[in-house]
Amino acid sequence: xxxxxxxxxxxxxxxxxxxxxxxxxxxxxxxxxxxxxxxxxxxxxxxxxxxxxxxxxxxxxxxxxxxxxxxxxxxxxxxxxxxxxxxxxxxxxxxxxxxxxxxxxxxxxxxxxxxxxxxxxxxxxxxxxxxxxxxxxxxxxxxxxxxxxxxxxxxxxxxxxxxxxxxxxxxxxxxxxxxxxxxxxxxxxxxxxxxxxxxxxxxxxxxxxxxxxxxxxxxxxxxxxxxxxxxxxxxxxxxxxxxxxxxxxxxxxxxxxxxxxxxxxxxxxxxxxxxxxxxxxxxxxxxxxxxxxxxxxxxxxxxxxxxxxxxxxxxxxxxxxxxxxxxxxxxxxxxxxxxxxxxxxxxxxxxxxxxxxxxxxxxxxxxxxxxxxxxxxxxxxxxxxxxxxxxxxxxxxxxxxxxxxxxxxxxxxxxxxxxxxxxxxxxxxxx
Ligand code: GDP
Numbered sequence: 001x002x003x004x005x006x007x008x009x010x011x012x013x014x015x016x017x018x019x020x021x022x023x024x025x026x027x028x029x030x031x032x033x034x035x036x037x038x039x040x041x042x043x044x045x046x047x048x049x050x051x052x053x054x055x056x057x058x059x060x061x062x063x064x065x066x067x068x069x070x071x072x073x074x075x076x077x078x079x080x081x082x083x084x085x086x087x088x089x090x091x092x093x094x095x096x097x098x099x100x101x102x103x104x105x106x107x108x109x110x111x112x113x114x115x116x117x118x119x120x121x122x123x124x125x126x127x128x129x130x131x132x133x134x135x136x137x138x139x140x141x142x143x144x145x146x147x148x149x150x151x152x153x154x155x156x157x158x159x160x161x162x163x164x165x166x167x168x169x170x171x172x173x174x175x176x177x178x179x180x181x182x183x184x185x186x187x188x189x190x191x192x193x194x195x196x197x198x199x200x201x202x203x204x205x206x207x208x209x210x211x212x213x214x215x216x217x218x219x220x221x222x223x224x225x226x227x228x229x230x231x232x233x234x235x236x237x238x239x240x241x242x243x244x245x246x247x248x249x250x251x252x253x254x255x256x257x258x259x260x261x262x263x264x265x266x267x268x269x270x271x272x273x274x275x276x277x278x279x280x281x282x283x284x285x286x287x288x289x290x291x292x293x294x295x296x297x298x299x300x301x302x303x304x305x306x307x308x309x310x311x312x313x314x315x316x317x318x319x320x321x322x323x324x325x326x327x328x329x330x331x332x333x334x335x336x337x338x339x340x341x342x343x344x345x346x347x348x349x350x351x352x353x354x355x356x357x358x359x360x361x362x363x364x365x366x367x368x369x370x371x372x373x374x375x376x377x378x379x380x381x382x383x384x385x386x387x388x389x390x391x392x393x394x395x396x397x398x399x400x401x402x403x404x405x406x407x408x409x410x411x412x413x414x415x416x417x418x419x420x421x422x423x424x425x426x427x428x429x430x431x
Pocket of ligand 1: 039331
């Protein structure tokens with residue numbers, strides 16, 4: 001059975017949680033491989049809303065194995081709180097259904113403090129971090145001063161690593177930022193209960209996932225954020241600190257890339273972005289406002305209003321190509337029923353380079369705020385799509401819109417989503 005990658009093909013918040021939850025019905029295992037609790041994957045089950053941050057989106061289906069792999073930056077206190085919160089709402093969550101990698105890196109209070117201080121320090125150049133310590137945790141990982149879950153579980157090793165780490169971090173807090181230092185005993189005390197509670201969840205997740213593949217289980221890899229926020233391939237420096245696409249799975253899980261059978265990108269039928277950074281199709285006028293209100297575009301983790309705009313065919317084509325997508329899923333098609341005219345960016349001009357009508361993504365040669373999108377329009381349909389379940393029952397204009405996007409982007413649309421609920425989907429092709 002297949003190993004399937006599902007990733008965000010825009011700037012995050014594409015509706016991955018809902019899609020992964022739905023696909024989990026057919027899966028045995030759901031694996032998070034990057035990012036941290038900056039993700040907020042929303043799943044709505046019969047009107048009840050769950051926002052998942054670290055726990056994979058397969059958790060609302062009993063009998064699935066949910067894996068937090070080594071590439072994830074884990075705040076143990078936040079993870080424990082999330083587990084307890086889900087249990088309190090009746091979700092059957094324990095070591096039988098959730099695994100945590102001993103190789104995942106631990107986010108500490110000091111990472112969160114440095115995250116916020118560094119953002120303040122950047123002033124006008126701020127990057128829009130969620131302040132959850134994920135960037136500084138990954139920075140420590142790359143600098144080889146991080147603390148892995150396995151180290152954190154071993155009290156003496158934790159203390160030794162923490163002493164070394166805090167010597168440097170406290171100097172930064174005190175001498176650069178003029179802040180109070182972090183005291184090692186206090187920090188260790190704060191972690192004592194979490195260590196005890198989470199220890200039974202910790203395993204070699206890479207070995208388990210590979211064993212599941214050998215046993216012909218169906219494995220879903222759940223991407224967080226989106227390709228345009230990828231550390232290497234996104235709109236640097238306004239990105240997240242990990243590899244958000246299919247490429248992140250190999251190192252973030254310990255899963256051979258050649259074992260991945262299929263990969264699906266998810267995008268909205270328009271576009272949103274949270275935080276700072278270039279967003280070529282942003283509409284800060286009445287249309288953007290209408291998208292925000294109709295689509296309820298407010299961050300699942302932060303509550304921040306999302307920046308809204310039109311579908312960007314150049315960026316989505318790039319995201320799908322980069323990740324070798326088998327197909328593509330389009331969410332929030334229902335939101336576009338509010339418009340007489342729907343715009344799509346079909347190409348970019350790059351005036352600084354004398355480039356016109358380019359459909360190739362120029363992000364590694366110019367910064368994306370130097371591009372000027374060229375739009376084409378499509379007539380709206382106004383019918384309510386939220387109860388539609390078959391492609392042929394969609395209004396003609398909605399089908400034309402989807403097929404037009406498909407031609408522009410060059411990848412098949414395999415599924416459409418027309419509302420936040422689990423069953424509000426229109427399958428188009430076999431997955
Ligand atoms: P994720 O991080 O990619 O899982 O996306 P978020 O959960 O941050 O944001 C997606 C939002 O859109 C959530 O509030 C979902 O409940 C909602 N949503 C998902 N699919 C649809 C859809 O097809 N139509 C509408 N109107 N809302 C949707």
